[in-house]
Amino acid sequence: MGLVFAASFLEWLSIFIIVCTSIWYYFKLKYSFWKTKGVRFITPAIPFGNIKDMILLRKSTTEMTKELYDAFPEERFVGLFEGMKPMILIRDLELIKHVMVKDFSYFQDRGLVSSEEIEPLSAHLFNLTGKRWRSLRTRLTPTFTSGKIKMMYHLMTECAHQLKEYLERSAQNGEMLEMKEVMAKFTTDVIGLCAFGLQSNAINNSDSEFHRMARQVFCSSPLKGVVAVLQIAFPSLMKIFPIKHLPAVVSKFFLRTVKEVMEYREKNNVSRNDFMQLLIELKNKGRVHDDEPVKSEDKLDRTSHKESETNVEFTDNLLASQAFIFFVAGFETSSTALSFCLYELALNPEVQERLRDEIDSTLEKYEGKITYDAIQSMSYLDKVVAETLRKYPPLPSLFRAVTKPYVIPGTSVRLHVGMKVMIPVCGLHYDPQYFPEPEIFNPENFSDDSRARRPHNAYLPFGDGPRNCIGMRFGLLQAKLGLCVLLSNFKFSVCDKTQLPIKLDPKIMVMASESGIWLRINKRDM
Template sequence: MGLLFETSPVEWLTMAIILFTSVWYYFKSEYSFWKKKGVRFISPVIPFGNIKDMILLRKATGEMLKVLYDEFPEEPFVGTYELTKPMLIIRDPELIKRVTVKDFSYFQDRGVPVNEELEPLGSHLLNLTGKKWRTLRSKLTPTFTSGKIKMMFHLMIECAEQLKDYLEKPAQNGEILEMKEAVAKYSTNVIGLCAFGLQFNAINESDSEFRRIGRRVFETSVIAAELRMLQSAYPSAMKIFPMKIVPDEVNKHVIRTVKEVMEYREKNNVSRNDFMQLLIELKNKGRVHDDEPVKSEDKLDRTSHKETETNVEFTDNLLASQAFIFFVAGFETSSTALSFCLYELALNPEVQERLRDEIDSTLEKYEGKITYDAIQSMSYLDKVVAETLRKYPPLPSLFRAVTKPYVIPGTSVRLHVGMKVMIPVCGLHYDPQYFPEPEIFNPENFSDDSRARRPHNAYLPFGDGPRNCIGMRFGLLQAKLGLCVLLSNFKFSVCDKTQLPIKLDPKIMVMASESGIWLRINKRDM
């Protein structure tokens, strides 16, 4: 201790200079990765790399990605740094197609770190890797075929009618409502009936347990958001900062609910055409081998299989994890898309009226009934939903991790195993070469002519290839049905509480409004 006090100011200054110089050389070395490879890169900021605005919660993920995407508009790919970790941003639709489809075997994983002991609900399809993911994906795919989803349509109708009844009184009074919460109640009920076979009563009961659970999943603090980014860049940090992404309350509730539903159905010999029934069948089969052929009506879902087999034991936690991600992804993405769509329809009343006219004329052909076939026949509805997902993609970026050393075609750039590749969905969706005047809500971006002129991989609200969103058809149908029922009965307009322009929440990785979607609702003039 005496030596510490005897240190002279010059010695303190010398040690400080040595420490500063060491840190400076460390970061200079780390940030030389892309320069050595001859890849154009966005200048990093010590110690944040290229995600300073996201780390400091100044910008939402989607907004930050647009800035990075626009930095080098002529480059097919650009080097960036996630803190000190090199990450490649891919801008070229053809290269994106290679990563997601053609050369998928080199990019099979998402690069999301998971501690299964710490996070019992973390072993879901979104996070799983390698053969275990491939096996489980092939087993869960049958639930999401068009035929199976059509069989669930009557359950969705039931939930949509409940939403209509819930909104009748405020519409008669011309009240102002936060629409994200209103449609989230609808989405929660849909998932309850179609996935769990349970009535969650999220619309009629303000204290619905599963609606509360849904809110808890997406509640986050500034510290939690920062730690999540740290864990993403440095998976080993999970050992130092073992923070749970999903609260204990949610873990316990979902696992208990799934277990109770399974036990009840098996004990009472109850069988339904839903997601839970598939999980029960998988559990009863015990271990499933990965040497079985993959069957899917979607050719992009056919993954290449090797002769080696992988045992997958369907434990209670693994099954509950699949139900959990179905619940979270199902209600959040659909309710987000629905609320953002209502926001744009309120801002663009001419689009709202044109869509309402299509709904009216179509329902006349179907004797006033909203049917599965009626919804599938509405072309303008499809354009409106597609345009909503362009402006507000559920996930503003897609990640893939390099699983085998890969040389980018036509270059000498070699990507090593474990490196992250990021596809900037928001950047692509707001690129004027693909979507003229991208800030304007224009459903005609999805006319046949516009689609034909645009590269397929410039529009990726659900990803592409074998790791695309397995519930895409389900989510789209749920959102379209909600719009049909809402516009058939109500009109939506902006009010004093409507945020113009909308501000995105920087604490949440999915696309979300920071202060909600506030609109005025009125009964429709019949």
């Protein structure tokens, strides 16, 4: 009996050793990818690759990206592993230009995996690929021209006036406020009015449905953080075990809201100069063909615009997805930029006063009114916002996926279809060769002289090329208007609850403070 047990134990031990050895060799083979190509790479951790700390929620995506960028400062590009998949990080600005602009036809997609069957609102411009993305991007671009955005400006000013009134009492009492939440209410109202034509009233109503939906999208939790990372790092696994990233209540809300607004406008013959109106027009036109002319301002790469025809059917889900991403992107990026900007102005009162002086002097020229032209004329305001986006870019890194085999210029390194390319935005933004003393908030980084000396691709808060942020102008105008209203009426300073320095939240993919941005608000001395 004892001999039988010993033999059985040895058999199982042998099987265990064989299995473990096989797994070890499998990972070794996988992780030898860059070595065989002669590319320097950062040593991966089994089975996480180079994103272990992000998966385990030990570090934010910003911290991780900076570390990866700084690992081999002398290299033009560096090999990485996203889980077990090889990925490449581009450091060289000329190569970044190739990926995002010059050779865009090789890098048209972002490499995101989504399922419209599981996630109805995932068929939006940020996720879409190939000709479907190209057709939709071309048709949505006219909504975000300077002329169209200027026509929405009066709607933004309504929300800004409500923001001022909302803060009056708090400023009178010198209260401490969590500014991210306040700014989120403001941007929710702006997007609700400009995109949907609806008064969300988030500023005055803490139970606003629009604001509740926005909070559900961006609320952070360990589970949501891990799921978000796994969806990126292990897309094949997520196909086998699909998990919804959006709560069902959010999907239902946007699908219902878009449908109701469209039906109301069509029934009552209501027409407005907003995003929803464009969606209605697209729906009424039915299908859009991919062989229609591409407008020049969209800057699409015509070399890959083939003559073959592709139909894009504008279903309710597709239209609702575009409204959803417009709302989410406009709400989050602008509120984050505004709150981080106020944080830096509170830490740097001399910058705050100089900006306030510019606002005051400009308003004198415009009869005390914060007009569209008044905002466009404020050069120091532009510098302050640009510097905020340098230190706190909305996305710490950008990704492109190889859509056809590509050889890196000047090398024999061949990138295969499906491989991801990482552009480390925050690494570039904190590189002292482009921005001296990068930890210091210095709006003069964006003086005319500084801009002229610095390579264009060292600053990428909105990306570059055909897949840059379509709502960039809208977001900047919204943020600048908010700052003008706030600084012309109030002063902001640090308080007992202000976190110094800010600790970034590792549970959310965009840049966000872990404990909010608390500041003291006072009425300004007139």
